[in-house]
Amino acid sequence: MKNPLEKYEVVIGLEVHAQLLTKSKMFSEAPNQFGANPNEMIGPVCSGQPGSLPIINQTAIDLGVRAGVALHCKIHEESVFARKHYFYPDLPKGYQISQYERPYCTGGYVEFALKDGSVRKINLVRIHFEEDAGKSTHASHGTLVDLNRAGVPLIEIVSEPEMRSSEEAGQYLRKLRSILRYANICDGNMEQGNFRCDANVSIRLHGAKEFGTRVELKNINSFRYVEKAIDYEVSRQADALEQGEKIRQETRGWNAVKGVTEIMREKEMAHDYRYFPDPDLPPLVISPQLIQKITTEMPELPDAKRIRFIEEYQLSEYNADVLTNSQELADFYERVAKGSGNAKSAANWVMNELLGRLNAVGKEIDDTPVSAENLALLVKNVDSDKISGKIAKTVFDEMFASGKSPDAIIAEKGLVQISDPAALEAVVKKIIEASPSEVAGYKSGKTKLLGFFVGQVMKETKGQANPGLVNDLVKKHLDG
DSSP, X not given: OOOGGGTEEEEEEEEEEEEOOOSBOSSSSSBOOSSOOTTOSOOTTTTTXXXXXXXXXXXXXXXXXXXXXXXXXXXXXXXXXXXXXXXXXXXXXXXXXXXXXXXXXXXXXXXXXXXXXXXXXXXXXXXXEEEOOOEEEEETTEEEEEOTTTTOEEEEEEEOSOBOSHHHXXXXXXXXXXXXXXXXXXXOXXXXXXXXXXXXXXXXXXXXXXXXXXXXXXXXXXXXXXXXXXXXXXXXXXXXXXXXXXXXXXXEEEXXXXXXXXXXXXXXXXXXXXXXXXXXXXXXXXXXXXXXXXXXXXXXXXXXXXXXXXXXXXXOHHHHHHHTSSHHHHHHHHHHHHHHSOHHXXXXXXIIIIHHHHHHTTXXXXXXXXXXXXXXXXXXXXXXXXXXXXXXXXXXXXXHHHOOOHHHHHHXXXXXXXXXXXXXXXXXXXXXXXXXXXXXXXXXXXXXXXHHHHHHHHHHTXXXXXXXXXXXXXXXXXXX
């Protein structure tokens, strides 16, 4: 089938598991720490020892409430923890503590922009607390179980099935991750599994009211793979329907090497998990005072920062979108803008030069060899005419390679811009005298030849002449 979107409408809902930034686990004092040796970060509760009793982690509750506030949810004063039963080697209790019929949050939304500039608002069904399971590694000699992750506190953020393309799903996830990171709820590290996505994907004929049979794509660990997995699954389902097949409700995994989704198991229904309220945990009570306190203490979130950047720094909507994509990038830009005193030029240097170079070498803003202070100093050197914009790019290249300050590089390489009219006038006269045919052409009306003379002067001075001054001097001598 050439393009399934011509005939079918895509319906996507996302379930995101976000690991909370706590020092201990959801229901025990066992440490919540990544990178330890297998089965070091465990205790009686998370390893399912008989007689051990769970105790709710208050910090996890606070962070969960912060997520509810940040995502515009209704936070319920009372919610209930439930046991979700299933058998798996890395689930030693034989059940997972989650929330089912009475989650602590319902409603809310995530708003984001698409590449065409349009804005989408995706509503949320709920957010609920749960604990993570352990990790199984399947080896040739058997299954290895690491319980370090068992009991780690999570929130599950469930969207309505309102997304209609892989691009929307990808942008939703990027914005959601940004909000959680800004609010210091989750570090969003997808490689470590701290921010994981399950995508429920179905298709239906355009105009149909009933949803198609959904397929769950499980635990995808990058935005790009989410988009690729959805696109593949849409095509797979469309091809199956065109051939008269029925779509089965199942769970599939994404094989990044083959670029396909692969069946893992038939999809369970809610009743298969035998949910019931956990008898060892009382109802969770979240007071209005706690909600008010957390709301008051909420840091500036991406949308608010974006609006402030537009108003305070006179940035375009596009530039503000890019520069508020992450807390780290926004903070870096703001230090450059304030340090240089030129917010617009700072935005251009950060977005075009620095981010372009970082993307080319696969680095994030946290790993930049160019400090915000040094980049601000480079902008000031251009604004003060100490160096030209062209020379500044050469200086920047050296800054990125060495981490040195622009002043040190300018001094070492003798790159200070020549702005002495007397010194430049001698060069201008020399170039004009050596180019009689071009002078005649200019005087006959070919005024574009002005650029030829300016270029020759810049070449003679190895790019160090002040371009504006050169232009004025050339024009003065040719028109005189």
